[in-house]
Amino acid sequence: MQRGYFITFEGLDGSGKTTQLRRLAAWLESEGHTVVTLRQPGGTTLGDRIRSILLDSRSEATLGPIAPLAEMALMFADRAQSIHEIILPALVAGHIVLCDRYTDSSEAYQGAGRQLGSERILAMHRAVCNNLQPDLTLLLLPSLDASLHRARRRNLRTTQQKGTDEGRFEREDDGFYRRIYQAYETIAAREPQRVAAIRDDAGIEDIQARIRQIVAARIAAPVI
Ligand code: TMP
Secondary structure (H helix, E strand, O other): OOOOEEEEEEEOOOOOHHHHHHHHHHHHHHOOOOEEEEEOOOOOHHHHHHHHHHHOOOHHHHHOOOOHHHHHHHHHHHHHHHHHHHHHHHHHOOOEEEEEOOHHHHHHHHHHHOOOOHHHHHHHHHHHOOOOOOOEEEEEOOOHHHHHHHHHHHHHHHHHHHOOOOOOOOOOOHHHHHHHHHHHHHHHHHOOOOEEEEOOOOOHHHHHHHHHHHHHHHOOOOOO
């Protein structure tokens, strides 16, 4: 079976990962690769529904408080669907998959942020995702203060411009984000082969240059 290459992007809200993912996709395509991009939660029809339930801060007004374990299970339902519909078919076809967030987000946000524990998340990953691991994870970890500031500003802007609200996570307190930050550090230390952490607040171009270097060192040139 020919297998493509699976890259995930991780970091706190506002870490700049989405911008970096888009730029990396454009560059890889210009180098002749076929690239499939997606984000979690979302990306499939089912996943987009799950996303709007989980991220909209108005959800709880109609649904009532979402239990942490329900939140975790919905994140994994989204993931199972996107593995089935998008990720595995793309990898089997030999494409490069760039995914904005994956199971590390569940370990950081639900495992640490909601304090459900890493073990439970990793067990879900084995059961629901067949333990499908990224080949490479690019973890953007600028300082906690910088990330929080950007996330809150961005959410305010999106709400004003589009009338959509994805702020259910962004309104959490600083302790929640501190635990997430620490969890990402722990994951990076635990899996140094898979996780490449980029820690500083360099500009978009500098960080993109570093990302390209890391990726180029890992993937072979495409056969045209
Ligand atoms: P983003 O698409 O802007 O990164 O937002 C997704 C939000 O969902 C973000 O606040 C992190 C959260 N999230 C989790 O809590 N657990 C998960 O497993 C995933 C994929 C996302």
